[in-house]
Amino acid sequence: MTTPKASPALVADVPAVIEETTRLLAAHYVFPEVAHRLAALLRGRLKEGAYDTADPAELGARVTADLQSENGDQHLRLKFHPERLQEDADQVDLAALRSEFGASLGGVPRVELLQGGVALLELAPLFFRLAWAAEPLSAALTLVAPAGTLVLDLRNMVGGDPDTVAFVCSYLLDERTHLNTQYWRAGDRYEQSWSLPHVPGARFGGAKPVYVLTSGRTFSAGEELAYDLQQLGRAVVVGETTRGGAHPRDGWAVHPHLEASIPVGRAINPVSGTNWEGVGVRPDVPCPADTALDRALHLATRESAPRG
CATH class of the missing domain: 3.90.226.10 (2-enoyl-CoA Hydratase; Chain A, domain 1)
Incomplete structure (x- = not known):
């Protein structure tokens, strides 16, 4: 008999998740000016009630759409994880990664x-x-x-x-x-x-x-x-x-099942002087x-x- 998996924890405090996400954006996003505009956008959307949900997957999808609305950065996300995150979301589940490596x-x-x-x-x-x-x-x-x-x-x-x-x-x-x-x-x-x-x-x-x-x-x-x-x-x-x-990213847990994925750098090709971001x-x-x-x-x- 298999034991059913526990459902992801509900989002008890959406404002706290948004505030921590905006703080991380301002501190780490590779484009500081964009980070400040996105932080204002997220706070405004929070006041409008756009994030009124207790479902972490739905909250992640809504916030991700807003995060990517400025410049389409696909590494910039509020990423939902079905399994509970470690305290440091960037510490990948090595057992799962090892399994994928072997497979x-x-x-x-x-x-x-x-x-x-x-x-x-x-x-x-x-x-x-x-x-x-x-x-x-x-x-x-x-x-x-x-x-x-x-x-x-x-x-x-x-x-x-x-x-x-x-x-x-x-x-x-x-x-x-x-x-x-x-x-x-x-x-x-x-x-x-x-x-x-x-x-x-x-x-x-x-x-x-x-x-x-x-x-x-x-x-x-x-x-x-x-x-x-x-x-x-x-x-x-x-x-x-x-x-x-094209932007390397780090991750931070802002909820037991939500990771703020934030690009912290950008690639510069020595031939083209640019990269493939967005195109x-x-x-x-x-x-x-x-x-x-x-x-x-x-x-x-x-x-x-x-x-x-």
């Missing part, structure tokens, strides 16, 4: 050699923290290194660790390369991300063709990998425009996501055909 073979659910010497490498659903992911990623990237062409499938990649993104890029480049710069509001500082000078195993290298598959689901760190490679001219992006989330990564070869693999294979076949 996806460390974020590498598919490695396949296709016709014509094309290797297909699917990375999903997350770029897990590098301490976990380095071994399976290194094994997979070393396995595909002899292939003539590589197709990276990011259609179901929805986020993860920027250090792991840099690790993957390192296998696809010949020289140490500046990939990205993060601006952090805390300390008003900049932090550069570079590919690694050395990697475990064999590199695919920087000369052979790479195609990156994207979808409307591809998000956050998945978008960073596609964008970094595209801006460097290292890969052809095939598929759909991605969701458009997504735009494919070089647009097509529906479910046809992207076939389209990439067609392009790869055409590229490898003898010139006459």
Whole structure:
């Protein structure tokens, strides 16, 4: 007999949730001016009765819609969690994450050699923290290194660790390369991300063709990998425009089941001088996501055909 899960706690004090959310916005959001406007908006909506509900999921949805109304920042949310949060919401449930890591073979659910010497490498659903992911990623990237062409499938990649993104890029480049710069509001500082000078195993290298598959689901760190490679001219992006989330975030519990997810930095690409926030990564070869693999294979076949 299974024990039914307890229902999420009702929101007993909506004003306290809104006030704490606005305080965190003002203290941490990467765009302080936007934070102050959003704080005023939330307080005004509270007075109007827009948040009159005891259902934490409904409150989270209403507040999230208002938070994203200013600039469409998809990392800026009042996120509902069915399970009770830890006191520090940014401390991810490691048991659940470990389970997801194992179920996806460390974020590498598919490695396949296709016709014509094309290797297909699917990375999903997350770029897990590098301490976990380095071994399976290194094994997979070393396995595909002899292939003539590589197709990276990011259609179901929805986020993860920027250090792991840099690790993957390192296998696809010949020289140490500046990939990205993060601006952090805390300390008003900049932090550069570079590919690694050395990697475990064999590199695919920087000369052979790479195609990156994207979808409307591809998000956050998945978008960073596609964008970094595209801006460097290292890969052809095939598929759909991605969701458009370029701001790294932290999380704070403002209720046992509600997390204030607040971007605390922004990406600055060294080639474009900007990022994919709000606009997504735009494919070089647009097509529906479910046809992207076939389209990439067609392009790869055409590229490898003898010139006459």
